[in-house]
Amino acid sequence: MLDQIKLSGSDLAFRPLGVGTNSWGPSTLEGARDALAASLEAGIELVDTAEVYGFGGSERVIGEILPEPGGDAFVATKFAPFPWRLGSSSWRRALTASLERLGLERVGLYQVHWPFSISSIEALMDWLADEVAEGRVGAVGVSNYNAEQTRRAHAALAKRGVPLASNQVNYSLLHRAPQVNGVLDTCRELGAVLIAYTPLASGALTGKYRPGALPSGARRFMPAFRRLAEITPLTEELQAIGRAHARSAAQVALNWLARQEGVLPIPGAKNARQATDNAQAIDFEISDSEATRLDEASRRWR
Numbered sequence: 001m002l003d004q005i006k007l008s009g010s011d012l013a014f015r016p017l018g019v020g021t022n023s024w025g026p027s028t029l030e031g032a033r034d035a036l037a038a039s040l041e042a043g044i045e046l047v048d049t050a051e052v053y054g055f056g057g058s059e060r061v062i063g064e065i066l067p068e069p070g071g072d073a074f075v076a077t078k079f080a081p082f083p084w085r086l087g088s089s090s091w092r093r094a095l096t097a098s099l100e101r102l103g104l105e106r107v108g109l110y111q112v113h114w115p116f117s118i119s120s121i122e123a124l125m126d127w128l129a130d131e132v133a134e135g136r137v138g139a140v141g142v143s144n145y146n147a148e149q150t151r152r153a154h155a156a157l158a159k160r161g162v163p164l165a166s167n168q169v170n171y172s173l174l175h176r177a178p179q180v181n182g183v184l185d186t187c188r189e190l191g192a193v194l195i196a197y198t199p200l201a202s203g204a205l206t207g208k209y210r211p212g213a214l215p216s217g218a219r220r221f222m223p224a225f226r227r228l229a230e231i232t233p234l235t236e237e238l239q240a241i242g243r244a245h246a247r248s249a250a251q252v253a254l255n256w257l258a259r260q261e262g263v264l265p266i267p268g269a270k271n272a273r274q275a276t277d278n279a280q281a282i283d284f285e286i287s288d289s290e291a292t293r294l295d296e297a298s299r300r301w302r
């Protein structure tokens, strides 16, 4: 069982895994309902969404299926810093709309979705500190920020006495950039959790896809799926380690992330089976030598 992880700015400590909801929307309502129930049942609390997922559909579905306002779920959503959103009154309206869709008066974690904006990081953080003071936001996070941008966000919030809770970035065995671009070290230094998105490389690390057996839809054109033959030695290693622990390849890939200090993966789950499988990825621990085997098999993606 892996240790809990503390989110700065929140009183809560979490099991080091959440559930991603990018694929949830009105057309997948039942799968989402089952996946949320299975996640909560398995002790997973952090539910990650964004106002842009399904043009608000993901937030709307979460609002509909939360057991009761808030309930046991800790909801994290994201603000999109679109260039046409000029100034704090339009930013405030975006948060109001997210809260309405979610059916909440306060969101646990509010993240700026990406750093590209015509407004400065400092101005956005100043507004978010106001929202914390007003009680509509519990903790403040960022997403897709590089090390320097993370430091700027942290410094701007610190001036207002608000901690930077997290930076959500692409991090998996097929995308190990945070280990070498300074983002992981910076998060650790600043006490911010690194929330790892696409931790299963959109499903490529589960071992269920092979050359000739690709997923349907746009995913088959993603680099990870176009180079499935190249990643086969890695997925075979995940499966071999999984067999030694009676676990799935997906669980091993998630465990490799969650065992790292300050890292919290948010795998997407489309149904209860996937949600339960993922939640159980932190009930065991791969050994140091198994982690080293995975480091070696994924070295080219550092």
Ligand SMILES: NC(=O)c1ccc[n+]([C@@H]2O[C@H](COP(=O)([O-])OP(=O)(O)OC[C@H]3O[C@@H](n4cnc5c(N)ncnc54)[C@H](OP(=O)(O)O)[C@@H]3O)[C@@H](O)[C@H]2O)c1
Pocket (backbone or CB within 6 Å): 019, 020, 021, 022, 023, 048, 049, 113, 143, 144, 168, 169, 196, 197, 198, 199, 200, 201, 202, 203, 204, 206, 208, 215, 250, 251, 266, 267, 268, 269, 270, 273, 274, 275, 277, 278
């Ligand atoms: N901040 C950002 O810019 C950003 C960007 C992207 C994503 N995200 C967040 O990260 C979350 C996760 O990303 P993601 O869902 O795109 O990718 P992911 O977690 O790497 O992969 C999820 C996909 O893998 C498959 N899967 C999941 N669990 C499985 C299991 N136990 N066994 C077998 N297959 C399994 C499912 O697809 P199939 O069953 O169809 O294969 C599922 O949709 C998103 O929901 C979102 O919250 C954030």
